[in-house]
Amino acid sequence: MMVALSACQSTPTTLYQQVGEQAGLERLVDAFIKQIGQDEVVFPYFKQTNVSHFRAGFITHMCDVLDGPCTYEGDNMVQIHTGMKINEHDFNHTVDLLIAAMNEVRLSHSLQNKILARLAPLRAQIIKI
Ligand code: HEM
Numbered sequence: 001m002m003v004a005l006s007a008c009q010s011t012p013t014t015l016y017q018q019v020g021e022q023a024g025l026e027r028l029v030d031a032f033i034k035q036i037g038q039d040e041v042v043f044p045y046f047k048q049t050n051v052s053h054f055r056a057g058f059i060t061h062m063c064d065v066l067d068g069p070c071t072y073e074g075d076n077m078v079q080i081h082t083g084m085k086i087n088e089h090d091f092n093h094t095v096d097l098l099i100a101a102m103n104e105v106r107l108s109h110s111l112q113n114k115i116l117a118r119l120a121p122l123r124a125q126i127i128k129i
Contacts, residue, residue, distance in 0.1 A: 015118065016068030018111050022059075025068070029059050031101035041093050045084060065118050077125035084129070091127045095119075 019025050033055060036042050046054070063070035074080075086094075095116070102112045 014068060015066035015111070015114055016063055019066060019107065019115070021068070022063070024105070025059055025062055025066075027105050028101055028107070029055060029062065031104045032058075032098055035097040035101050035104075036094075039093075039097060041090060042097060045086070045090075066115065077122050078129060081126045082129045086127045086129075088127060091123060 016025070019028060033051065036046060057072070057074045060070050061072040061074065062068075064072040098119075099112065099116075102115070107115070
């Protein structure tokens with residue numbers, strides 16, 4: 001019985017794999033950065049930001065959060081976002097830009113929901129600080 005059961009179990013795929021591993025994640029983050037660059041609400045927050053540093057850090061952070069083979073060792077979410085005083089509206093708007101990016105790279109809605117569920121708990125570490 002145990003043998004039969006274990007033979008039926010397929011290796012679970014991580015969210016990182018479902019996004020398309022490193023190449024898929026890079027496409028997603030590039031689409032997100034393009035969305036931010038075109039957005040008059042969110043772009044002002046990034047005026048002083050080094051885009052290539054942000055791109056590399058955001059990719060590694062997402063890889064880590066989506067159970068990929070990465071460990072994010074940059075500053076934590078509170079350290080990074082302290083002083084930005086991001087309100088609910090601007091946070092939600094940024095999430096909308098991420099959703100637009102996920103649509104652009106054609107992630108399924110069920111995968112999008114799983115990714116957003118991983119990011120949602122970080123909200124309290126990012127807003128109103
Ligand atoms: C769940 C939502 C979010 C996550 C997971 C997240 C994650 C990150 C990460 C990992 C970095 C560091 C990248 C690096 O290594 O340089 C970063 C930087 C940054 N984030 Fe967020 N962030 C989120 C929401 C937001 C929102 C809503 C805003 C503003 C509206 C924002 C503004 C910024 C800015 C301006 C930087 C760059 C800071 C700098 O120039 O050093 N973030 N974020």
